[in-house]
Amino acid sequence: MEKDFRSGCPISSALDVIGDKWSLLIIRDMLIKHKKTFKEISDSDERIAPSILSARLKLLESYKLISKTKIPENKKENIYLLTEKGIRLTPIIIEFSLWGDTNMREFNEIDDIEGLNSDKSFVIQSVQDSYNSMLLNFR
Template structure:
């Protein structure tokens, strides 16, 4: 994999991969924002710089979290999709959504508050169903 880890602690090692301020936002955008192109990610509200975005996409592809491909009907457009390893981040993203909704109050936007309500109805079912949805998207590419 080529990643240098600070220690053998699983939390520290996960942070070595996911712990910057952009990586999980890219994964969020693929999972929930229906984003898949460099241009899509560039238009996110957090305003990621193009050099940082290119770096993070390349890193996530190298680590096997994202797959880089081409649109079937437009071979010039590069698209990114989650791999199985990327899909397995869904429970972490779900827990971050719930934590933020519980602890950051009105700061969380309405769309994510509604998603948090849906998740709370049956978290396990949501994760299982959404994992199936993400796998079907991955299979379609």
């Protein structure tokens, strides 16, 4: 997969990789909801089309935000896990959640997320610890 960036700006480069309509939602589901399989990820409320999900997973894998492996008990099924680089997107996911909670409620029924209005650094660390714990239990 060719790495094509619009410019050398770090914001632009990040948006070239995760600034589409789906990538952060996929990462959210993996990070917060601990989704690991194609089916689990495709069953999100946003109803991502399989072809788009497949393309986004390949893109995220090519930039080493996720890794793909096989389930030890089922060599037919792929699982997707966040890499350390992917886990480091936690502050962005939390900030987007806080911004959406504060600024989009008047336009949409926003789901309440338990603990979201706690200390931000505590929430970020808790999300990362929970994902890392899941990784340890999975392996």
